[in-house]
Amino acid sequence: MSANGWLQFAVFSAILLATVRPVGAYLCRVLEGEGTWLDPVLRPCERIIYKLCGVNATQEMSWREYAYAVLGFSAVTLLLTYLLERLQSILPWNPQHFGAVSPDLAWNTAASFTTNTNWQFYTPETTMSYLTQMVGLATHNFWSAGVGIVVAVALIRGIKRTNAPTIGNFWVDLTRTLLYVLGPACFVYTLLLVWQGAPQNLRAYVTAHPLEQASQTQTIAEGPVASQEAIKMLGTNGGGFFNANSAHPYEDPTPLANYFQILSIFIIPAGLTYALGRMTGSPGHGWAVLAAMFVLFAAGFSVAYWAESQPYKMIHGATQASTASAPGGNMEGKEVRNGIAESALFATVTTDASCGAVNGVHDSFTPLGGMVPLTNIMLGEVVFGGVGAGMYGILIFVVLSVFIAGLMVGRTPEYLGKKIESYDVKMSMLYALIFPLIILTFTAVFVLLPNIGLSAITNPGPHGFSEILYAFTSGAGNNGSAFAGLSANWWYNIAMGWDMLIGRFLMMIPVLALAGNLAQKKSIPPSPGTFPVNTPLFTVLLVGVVLILGALTFFPALSLGPILEHLLLKAGHLF
């Protein structure tokens, strides 16, 4: 570890916290239908979209209608991506003449991008045409990010409204998110990335004749990288244009670009905490939630940075100390320009959120360093979290915290003037239980199948178990990062597809049901027995609930994987 590493973390935190208020306020304006400075250009576009799609923008939806729209839209986008992959060989913008993607892989990938997971069992630069990348995958990044944001906003509306039968209009929310937030931000962000060196073109791959041996050609994969990279990070999607994801110098060319990338993962989720406070008329609550997130984020980074800075004890004759002229530490799978600190920071942020982009190989992290991303996903990606998904995830934990506080003092739990009753707690617990259920079931099944499950792993011993556990955790959590040694086969493609779809939509429906139920409740004034949700005490309770729920559920699995691996490695045991 170095002072400069900690300084990078401190500067990152300061910049992030400075963006919370302006970003949150802007999100509020967009989602409350207020005017923005982009109105002169975008307002007409918005109206045209409603007209062409037959959307009645003034008609609001009940939670069931909202859920139908979410599911219907997601199903259509899934189908489009599947068809593009299957038909890419006869469609334009395929300069490398790639054939059709196999049905199971196309299904896995379509499910992966529909659910904002962006798990990649394929090698992009040898599988996907530019058209598939642009329309099938990059556009899906916009769609799935937008869907996440609008579901979170629907839940916030549910908390805020009283005696209301509706929670907003899905198409209006989605259109405004795409046009006023994601679109303009990606426009600027793409240019920043190209400025730092990310390519943006549509031409065929270049054959280079290297300096030393011109006959041994290098093939340089090109493409519309920067435009896809922008939404990949901002929408917490994480599906790389290249196999190496953000470790690839074309995706993430400089430390500054890397900083942009990390910041852009968190910027919308962090802003949403301010939007929560402002839209519910309780700014202190937004900050209390943000504080809980920040504590968990700082803890995750500290462990990952410490673990990755440790020397590898199984070799001798190398210098592994961090100095002003060498990164030191565990450099296997990491890039020199990023070093240890920015790699640990990236890994922490990408799994705190449901992004899943990687700028280093998580599989090659130290056992404890690699446990941080895994644990972050297991906690439900509520530390800032995915765009929208993190917000509705943490709100589930907020409801549970309020409920537990109510149990402790023997009062009816209330949350911002709403009584939390049986139905609300049931929906929250449904959300909290579906997640571990699919992860642990799928992992258990695949670990028991030597020819199907175990044959796919790269690293033997407890780390192999971690690879399978990480895959299903990442899928269910819609993260998409991987212990990438796990190789695809038909069974994994199909199972992971369902893992991701259940982890997205079966968890989204209880959220919308909760939103609908809260919206139609009446508001009750706070009483002396009301547990305040804008105090440090609440922050502590929220952190406690997140950690306890995660630990109780996943500690046994973690102890069979990374914890066991750490202890054996410390004792000098290799596999």
Add this chain to the structure above:
Amino acid sequence: MHSVAATTIDSGTQVLPLESQGERRPVQSVWKTAIRYTLLTALLFGIAYPLIMTLIAGAIFPHRASGSLILRNGQVIGSTLLAQSFTSDRYFHPRPSATDYSSAADFAANSATPPSGGSNLAQSNAKLAQRIQADIDKLQAENPGKPVPIDLVTESGSGLDPDISPDDADYQASRVARARGLTEDALRKLIAQHTEPRQLGILGEPRVNVLEINLALDAMTK
């Protein structure tokens, strides 16, 4: 005062009353809207957005938008952002690549290695310890007594890391100096010139771009 038990059992305020409120729209209108909306936004964000960005990026940053390629005598010799293989003693070597530096073979069907990526080997995997130790032993035979910087013997995440640490370059300096008949001091000076500091003073790590310093070497001794 209500007890928690009393209120949580009460499920009278469920969402069912919502059914009767507001106009109900037929479910098929959701599909119709969804299909139109998907196609329209696919055009906007899947086609128009990347094409417009390609045009603008190409106009403002033509060199970078096309991949920071280096041309010599009309032939592309590589990209400053991507490592390429160097094995002779006359050149600085990049970090080892798990993917053969994106060679043409990486793109062949059923290639064992993808064009980019890391080794995915875990620290508890004996293969990793053996590989690193073998590389260290080989280097120490050439350069006895000098500890090897760790980035010289670890494979990068992309397999295309264009940079090495200044310590790594320094470690290789005596070999290159011998092969080219240059003094080590001249090489140290060259390394210092090509050491890119942390960006904005704090971001990332100091680094030396291997292709650029090798081009400079060729220019020096020609």
